[in-house]
Amino acid sequence: MTTFTALLVEKDSAGKFTRSIVERDIGSLPDGDVLIDVKYSSLNFKDALSATGNPGVSRNFPHTPGIDAAGVVLESSDSRFQPGFEVLVTGYDLGMNTSGGFGQRIRVPGDWVVKLDSLSMRDSMIIGTAGLTAALCIEKLIHMGLEKDGADVLVTGASGGVGSFAVALLSHLGYTVTAVSGKPEQVKFLKGLGAREVLTREQFMEGAAKPMLKERWAGVVDSVGGEMLFAAIKSLRYGASAAACGLVASMEIPATVLPFILRNVNLLGIDSVELPIAKKQEIWQKLGNAWRPESLEQLVQEIPLSKVSSAIDTILKGQMVGRGLVVL
Ligand code: NDP
Numbered sequence: 001m002t003t004f005t006a007l008l009v010e011k012d013s014a015g016k017f018t019r020s021i022v023e024r025d026i027g028s029l030p031d032g033d034v035l036i037d038v039k040y041s042s043l044n045f046k047d048a049l050s051a052t053g054n055p056g057v058s059r060n061f062p063h064t065p066g067i068d069a070a071g072v073v074l075e076s077s078d079s080r081f082q083p084g085f086e087v088l089v090t091g092y093d094l095g096m097n098t099s100g101g102f103g104q105r106i107r108v109p110g111d112w113v114v115k116l117d118s119l120s121m122r123d124s125m126i127i128g129t130a131g132l133t134a135a136l137c138i139e140k141l142i143h144m145g146l147e148k149d150g151a152d153v154l155v156t157g158a159s160g161g162v163g164s165f166a167v168a169l170l171s172h173l174g175y176t177v178t179a180v181s182g183k184p185e186q187v188k189f190l191k192g193l194g195a196r197e198v199l200t201r202e203q204f205m206e207g208a209a210k211p212m213l214k215e216r217w218a219g220v221v222d223s224v225g226g227e228m229l230f231a232a233i234k235s236l237r238y239g240a241s242a243a244a245c246g247l248v249a250s251m252e253i254p255a256t257v258l259p260f261i262l263r264n265v266n267l268l269g270i271d272s273v274e275l276p277i278a279k280k281q282e283i284w285q286k287l288g289n290a291w292r293p294e295s296l297e298q299l300v301q302e303i304p305l306s307k308v309s310s311a312i313d314t315i316l317k318g319q320m321v322g323r324g325l326v327v328l
Pocket of ligand 1: 273
């Protein structure tokens with residue numbers, strides 16, 4: 001087979017971006033060590049930015065987005081990966097300016113590839129970049145001293161990809177989770193993942209304009225940014241940390257130094273994209289074993305390739321719930 005089916009984003013002469021399902025030539029893929037038959041991908045907020053021409057994500061069109069892919073090696077010039085191996089790729093340039101997981105074939109450098117052993121291809125993509133990122137936030141919080149005993153951990157953007165996986169994983173690991181969500185209809189979903197309490201965004205932000213707030217959280221996983229992130233920082237317990245990984249509300253943080261100098265708190269930065277491959281492998285090992293939440297199937301919404309375009313509109317409106325598993 002010399003062609004494969006893919007979602008293609010094109011830019012017309014008026015600068016408008018259109019999306020369609022097309023047959024692409026394998027020869028159009030970039031050079032690389034490993035050719036992969038993609039079975040699953042997942043939908044992340046960044047894919048929606050790529051598909052709508054955000055120049056901070058993708059600059060070269062026509063383009064197939066998809067920052068995540070799991071599949072079977074077809075051809076490899078890298079001796080670490082034999083044809084038939086089940087593998088995954090997340091991040092680096094995949095789906096940004098390198099043709100991504102919303103197509104049935106990708107060709108990538110061997111240094112981007114993780115061999116799957118304890119996780120199935122499907123489960124790895126239910127987790128995907130969002131889950132990897134949530135796991136990195138939690139790992140860093142633990143590294144900074146987050147302990148389980150009575151530890152209340154806050155998760156913002158809780159019904160989204162990063163947020164819902166963070167709720168599931170924190171609860172699996174024995175933490176007490178408070179979720180903040182803009183979707184009151186998802187309280188049952190979030191409690192089903194293990195959240196003890198679910199606050200609306202309004203409840204969470206009530207009175208949050210004060211310079212400092214009551215000490216409450218032993219840790220924070222934030223994928224939202226903006227005012228909510230600073231409100232969370234102001235209510236961290238003495239010496240606790242907030243892990244910031246996203247900006248769906250804002251990339252700005254309207255902050256003062258007060259919580260940092262009065263309560264000794266920490267703001268931790270999280271990146272899952274350029275993370276060295278050895279560290280990615282280590283986290284995927286954990287996610288396939290002790291860090292694999294039993295509620296994984298509760299997170300998933302299956303999206304056939306033909307429905308990815310409408311799912312992109314949903315995630316851009318902040319209406320995504322859980323993890324979108326793209327089936328190729
Ligand atoms: P999703 O769209 O799946 O989830 C985001 C959630 O945030 C929404 O479902 C919603 O949840 C909440 N939300 C949306 N808009 C607002 C708003 N204006 N104010 C407050 N909350 C809002 O996205 P992802 O989980 O895929 O990604 C989340 C963020 O994390 C993105 O900014 C993404 O770029 C970033 N990210 C960063 C990575 C890294 O390596 N640093 C890797 C992966 C993602 P609810 O309705 O429940 O409040």
